[in-house]
Amino acid sequence: MRLVKRHIEPDGSGSVTLYPEEPEDMWHAHNLIRPTDLLTAPAIRRVTSESASTGSTSSHRVHVNLTIRVKSLDFDPQAGQLHVSGRVARENKHTKIGQHHTLDLELNRNFTLTKEVEGKDGEQGWDSVAKEQLEEATNPQKKAEIVAVVMEEGLANICFVTQYQTLLRQKVAMKVNRKRDGAGRSAKHDKGVGKFFKTVLDTLLRQVEGLIEQTEEAKTIPILLASPGFTAAGFLRYASERAFATGEKLLQSLVKRKAFVVVHSSAGHLYSLNEVLKSPEVRVKLKDTKYARETRLMNEFFEMLRKDDGRAWYGPKEVEAAVEEGAVGRGGGKLIITNSLFRNQDVATRRRWVRLVDRVRKESGGDVRILSSDHESGKRLEGLGGIAAILTYPIVDLGDPEEEQVAVVNGNDPP
Amino acid sequence: MSKHRIKSVALEDDYADDYYEDDEDQSGYVEEDGMTAEDQERLRVATVQARNTLGQGFTSITDKEIQDALWHYYYDISKSVSYLKNKHTPSQSKQDKTRPAKTGSQLAVHHQAVKEPNIHHLLPSTAKDFFWDSPWLNIPFHRQAEIRIEPVFPRLGLLGGSSTGEGKMSKIAALAAKRRLKEKENEKQRGAATHTSGLPEDTASGLSKLRIATSHTLYPHKEHPLRSRHDLQSASRIDQTQETPPKGDALPPSRQQGKDKRTEDNHQLNGSQSGANVADMRAKPSMFARTLMISCDTALPLSSRPPTLLPEPVISSFDFLKPSPDDIVLKAQNFKGSKTSTSSKQQKPAKAKESITNSMENLSVVEPETIKSKNLDVLAEYKKVERKNAANFVVIGHVDSGKSTLMGRLLFDLKAIDERTMQNYKEEAEKMGRGSFAFAWVLDQGTEERARGVTIDIATHKFQTERTSFTILDAPGHRDFVPNMIGGASQADFAVLVIDASPSAFEAGLRGQTKEHALLVRSMGLAKIVVAVNKMDRTDWSKERFQDIKQQMLAFLTTAGFKSENISFVPCSGLQGDNILTRSRAPQAAWYNGPTLVEELDTPEPVNHALEKPLRMTLDDTFHDSVQNPFSVSGRIEAGSLQVGDQIVVMPSGIKAFIRSIRVDDEPSDWAVAGQNVILSLSITEADFDQINIGNMLCNPAFPVENVSSFTAKVLAFDHLMPMPLDVHKGRLHIPGRISRLAAVLNKVDDSVVKKKPQVVHPGSIARIVVELDEPAPIEAGRIILRANGETVAAGHLE
Missing domain, CATH: 3.40.50.300 (P-loop containing nucleotide triphosphate hydrolases)
Incomplete structure (x- = not known):
């Protein structure tokens, strides 16, 4: 996303104008835009006019620049579309204040986002988290993308892994006959596997084709084939054989540049992707991406939790208590938080988490990592209540267990 | 109208033949009652509840009646109670209901006393009983007959199979039931009477043939709405013809004339030449209608009908448990007369379901194939055979x-x-x-x-x-x-x-x-x-x-x-x-x-399997076996039993299918029980079959496994447990899910809570955890294995 104009006051109020270039920018916009913000974007609105003399109505569409006060967001990660609905905040020729409108943000069209301080809900404006997200969104660093196929016999999940998201593009589920005793029965199994491979490869090529249409870079992305046992290897063999047997150009080019990498996973379900990304083959390719860092961080956290030495804690109440004690500080203290907490509809809740982040950063001097909830690691974190912390020193017991129970159940409620 | 009736007769004969053959095959199973242990238990509990609800005022109602009512209302206690109350409120009608117990001779005496003047009427006294409080009771007999016949037959003919016309149905059923009761009485007399009937030999044989045919179609008519009208007509007609001669002996001479008349009809029907006045009868144009009318007369003593039989046709229309009819069993039960009404009732719903399913299948365009259940008592079969x-x-x-x-x-x-x-x-x-x-x-x-x-x-x-x-x-x-x-x-x-x-x-x-x-x-x-x-x-x-x-x-x-x-x-x-x-x-x-x-x-250690429980079978594989059996599934039956013709439901999709054939250990069989490895060939559409997957659960449609999306389990941890994604394994079923909550760490000895809401569960400890599944799956009580990242992290069972 390109930053067109940035005008943020020291107190946090102000506006930025952004120019989204690719589908993933919509994901950034989704994180930046929050309810009660003002959003200005080009829109098409149908205007109905009534003729004064006869009372007959006619409607026509007009292109206008509309400013709305955001009420809710609807993000479709598969299509990379963001719909922002709210009420018109600035009057113009065609619309009145208070009328409802849903803005569909489009690629290659500027939009302006204004955040206010001391709105009627005590909005914080461009707080530290929002600023960080803005930095991230406008970072022109080249993004690494991989395509991963996590499969087992009869099931394949084709996903795109980007810096910030894991997108499940398509799931292929087929029945593959099991081997049966008796002569020639395994032929059915072989036939079933062959059919399964064909379907998966067809689907995969279609997806990759679509990806290449979007960005030229996609021509160099690696394709990971992960499975337990020998399914992935078998699939690679099938793909190579087919590349030689048929004249499919895309497939041939993929095979030629050795785009396929076979890795091991323990199951064909989507969450096994996490294992895939741990594998050395992938680590080399994704070395310094945000995703790799996040995955590493979560693995580190889980490792500490296993040890149960009192330095790894999760859950909103526990982490807040730990921060209160100053245990998330200099020298290894890490606050891990998913960005979905900052997308909360409720301003007060959002403020609660922003304050926690600021406190760790500024007062304790600890490290704060905001994980994408659309990644596998972020999902694992969400399973823990969306927030976790690695402490600088061990704490044996945090809080009252009864209170914890409430905290986990109402994790997202205002304090 | 008359044309229609003739058609009916023909149809009826076809049926009759069919079931005659069946009877021969199956006479061994006649005594089995179709009630499962669950049903009996349910019935027992419901009876107690109903009895309580009925209160003191209705102590005269027998358990059997309550159970019958409950059965027909599918254990709906409130409905059953209101039904019973309606039935029993007038004490007079209550008395009527007890009448069936009376013997034929008692009945006969009673008739004489009450209905002396109506010489032409057949068994008029019961009719009188039934309409004892009707103001129009004193209308001359011939008019009475007219009035009743007209509504009865069109209704039977046109609406007999309707499951919606509850009010009308009950009247028809009333007639039918009453008629059956009368026949029961007649049957008692028949044994002796057939010898004295004096009919020519050929007629007798013709009759006996007919009688057997009747016997199959007569009783099931309650459960067989579509066929019931034929049964009603033909059954009553034919039975009359047979019963009349014996009745002659039992009845007072004053009714001899009516009897003769019917004997003539009888001969007309059977094509036998016996009476001199046959000619006159033949001369009458509406012979058929007349016959029917008379038979209806015979059926009139409504009061003798056991009241609880009333709602059967209506209720039976709803369930489709077993596909094919086995009316013979029911008939034989009634024949023997030794069965209690409760046990005979236990048989009925199952049969009702079958018969309707059959008729449904006949209607179906897509699946013309009908699978006939042999209606075996699988458990008895199983016990019968000595096996390794x-x-x-x-x-x-x-x-x-x-x-x-x-x-x-x-x-x-x-x-x-x-x-x-x-x-x-x-x-x-x-x-x-x-x-x-x-x-x-x-x-x-x-x-x-x-x-x-x-x-x-x-x-x-x-x-x-x-x-x-x-x-x-x-x-x-x-x-x-x-x-x-x-x-x-x-x-x-x-x-x-x-x-x-x-x-x-x-x-x-x-x-x-x-x-x-x-x-x-x-x-x-x-x-x-x-x-x-x-x-x-x-x-x-x-x-x-x-x-x-x-x-x-x-x-x-x-x-x-x-x-x-x-x-x-x-x-x-x-x-x-x-x-x-x-x-x-x-x-x-x-x-x-x-x-x-x-x-x-080879150290033998017989394993007991849950044979009595509802059917459960996790599918091991689904495949196209051969051209004859295109849709096959295999697995080991975990609980219950099944037989060819059974309907089953596959969870989680809820797809229903019939069992076409069974192979137990690669040998064809008619049935299979828990513990056996089976390959089932299903009668199912291709589209439905594609939705059946390995790991699905095959169940009895009456007791399907419920799909759950989360469950609580008590597990032994082999690795550290924390909220995390994992695979849930239950036999062949293998689905992704995640631990959403660690509820507690438990004491190994007495299951008491050691620590609530632990952050992490350590290997070797026992914990109560909540697991959420990515998609609902058919999991019920039983053992589960939890695996994550290629390692078994916990095992335990559902709570």
């Missing part, structure tokens, strides 16, 4: 410990594999440079399996010893295929753990899948384990090595929860064939004089 013990065992162990080879050798030695096939395998294996794998190829049939020399999926094979028929489930040892191994172990009764005794291989195995597999089979509830210490030839049959392994394994297995008396050790060599079927001939192995592997397997 049957046992499934799973072969487990670390990868490359020689599981498949050992089993291949065992099958070869037992001649379950013929010499030529084995020779083929040997040649092929040599060709691929894997000569030592020849025996494994008996079970490793897959292309990939042979190419890589690794078992990937469960292979099954059968063999028999003198006492037991076994099914081998050869599990893969590779860690990636533990899900397959779990699927196989879930079908087993005991386990054979194969251990590689060769130097350092045992130690490697113990760290690997030897341990995991043993833990898994234990947590799946398998109690007996036979440890085959394999590849003894590589250690030169070292006794020390064997003892060392035995000690280590014994210590491990006992801590895993196996009882020491259920663990046995056999040193053997799969490749050489020592101590498998025959004792080792190697001089170094002389120290071992225990049982061989086969002898050890």
Whole structure:
């Protein structure tokens, strides 16, 4: 996303104008835009006019620049579309204040986002988290993308892994006959596997084709084939054989540049992707991406939790208590938080988490990592209540267990 | 109108013939009542509740009546109670209901006393009883008859099968039931009367034929709405014709005239020439209608009808449990008269369902095929047959410990594999440079399996010893295929753990899948384990090595929860064939004089299966078997029983299908019970079949497994547990989910809560956890295995 104009006051109020270039920018916009913000974007609105003399109505569409006060967001990660609905905040020729409108943000069209301080809900404006997200969104660093196929016999999940998201593009589920005793029965199994491979490869090529249409870079992305046992290897063999047997150009080019990498996973379900990304083959390719860092961080956290030495804690109440004690500080203290907490509809809740982040950063001097909830690691974190912390020193017991129970159940409620 | 009736008669005859044949076949099962244990229990509980609801005012109602009512209202207590109250409120009508108990002669006396003037009327007294409070009772007889007949027949003809016309139906049913009761009385008299009837021989035989036909169609008409009208007409008509002569003896002479008239009708119907006045009767144009009218007259004594039979036709229209009718059973019950009304009622709903299903199938365009259930009592059948013990065992162990080879050798030695096939395998294996794998190829049939020399999926094979028929489930040892191994172990009764005794291989195995597999089979509830210490030839049959392994394994297995008396050790060599079927001939192995592997397997230990429970079967595989049986599923029945013609429902999709054929251990069968390995051929559409997957649960439609999206389980942790994604395994079912909450860590001894809401559960502790599934799955109480990242992290059972 390109930053067109940035005008943020020291107190946090102000506006930025952004120019989204690719589908993933919509994901950034989704994180930046929050309810009660003002959003200005080009829109098409149908205007109905009534003729004064006869009372007959006619409607026509007009292109206008509309400013709305955001009420809710609807993000479709598969299509990379963001719909922002709210009420018109600035009057113009065609619309009145208070009328409802849903803005569909489009690629290659500027939009302006204004955040206010001391709105009627005590909005914080461009707080530290929002600023960080803005930095991230406008970072022109080249993004690494991989395509991963996590499969087992009869099931394949084709996903795109980007810096910030894991997108499940398509799931292929087929029945593959099991081997049966008796002569020639395994032929059915072989036939079933062959059919399964064909379907998966067809689907995969279609997806990759679509990806290449979007960005030229996609021509160099690696394709990971992960499975337990020998399914992935078998699939690679099938793909190579087919590349030689048929004249499919895309497939041939993929095979030629050795785009396929076979890795091991323990199951064909989507969450096994996490294992895939741990594998050395992938680590080399994704070395310094945000995703790799996040995955590493979560693995580190889980490792500490296993040890149960009192330095790894999760859950909103526990982490807040730990921060209160100053245990998330200099020298290894890490606050891990998913960005979905900052997308909360409720301003007060959002403020609660922003304050926690600021406190760790500024007062304790600890490290704060905001994980994408659309990644596998972020999902694992969400399973823990969306927030976790690695402490600088061990704490044996945090809080009252009864209170914890409430905290986990109402994790997202205002304090 | 008359045309319609004639048609009906013809139809009825067809039916009659059909069921006649059936009766011959099935007379053995006549006494079985179709009520399951659950039903009986439910009925009993509901009866008590209904009795309470009825209160003091209705103590006169018998349990049977309540149960009948409950049955017909599907245990809806409030409906049953209101029905009973309605029935029993006028004490007078209550009396009427008790009348059926009266004998024919009593009835006859009663008739005389009450209805002396109506000489032409047949059994008028009962009609009077029924309409005792009707203001129009004194209308002359001929008019009475007119009034009743007109509404009755059109209704029967046009609406008889309707399941919606409850009010009308009940009247029809009332007539029908009453008529049946009357026939019952007549039957009693018939035995003696047939001898004195004096009919010509040929007529008698014709009659008896007809009578048998009638007997099949007569009683089921309640459950068979579509057919009931024919039954009603023809049955009453024909029965009359037979019953009249005997009745003549029992009835007072004053009614002799009416009797004669009907005898004539009878002869008309049967085409026999017996009476002189036949000619006049024939001359009348509406002979048929007349016959029917008279028969209706006969049916009039409504009061004698047991009241509880009323709602049957309406209710029976709803359920489709069993596909094909077996009216004979019911008929025979009534025939014997020894059955209590409750037990006869127990039979009815099932049959009703069948008959309707049948008619539905006949209507269906897509599936013209009808599957006739033989309506066996499967459990009785099962008990009848003397059979060998049957046992499934799973072969487990670390990868490359020689599981498949050992089993291949065992099958070869037992001649379950013929010499030529084995020779083929040997040649092929040599060709691929894997000569030592020849025996494994008996079970490793897959292309990939042979190419890589690794078992990937469960292979099954059968063999028999003198006492037991076994099914081998050869599990893969590779860690990636533990899900397959779990699927196989879930079908087993005991386990054979194969251990590689060769130097350092045992130690490697113990760290690997030897341990995991043993833990898994234990947590799946398998109690007996036979440890085959394999590849003894590589250690030169070292006794020390064997003892060392035995000690280590014994210590491990006992801590895993196996009882020491259920663990046995056999040193053997799969490749050489020592101590498998025959004792080792190697001089170094002389120290071992225990049982061989086969002898050890063959210690009979009959396993009890939940035969009485509702049907449960996890699908092992779904496949196209042959052109005749395109839609086949296989698996082991976990609970309950099934037979050809049964309807089943497959969860989680809820797709219903009928069972077309059953193969038990590759032999065709009409039924199967829990514990048997079956292949079922289903009657189902292609589209539906595609939605059935491995791991789905096949159930009885009346008691399906519910789909759950989250459950609480008590588990033993093998690894650290925290909120995390994992795989849930239940037999062949294998679905992604996640631990959403760690509820508590529990005390190992008494299950008391040690710590609420732990952050992490440590290995070896017992915890209560909440698991959420990505998509709803048919999981009910039972053992589950939780795996994450290729390792078993916990095992336990649902709470």
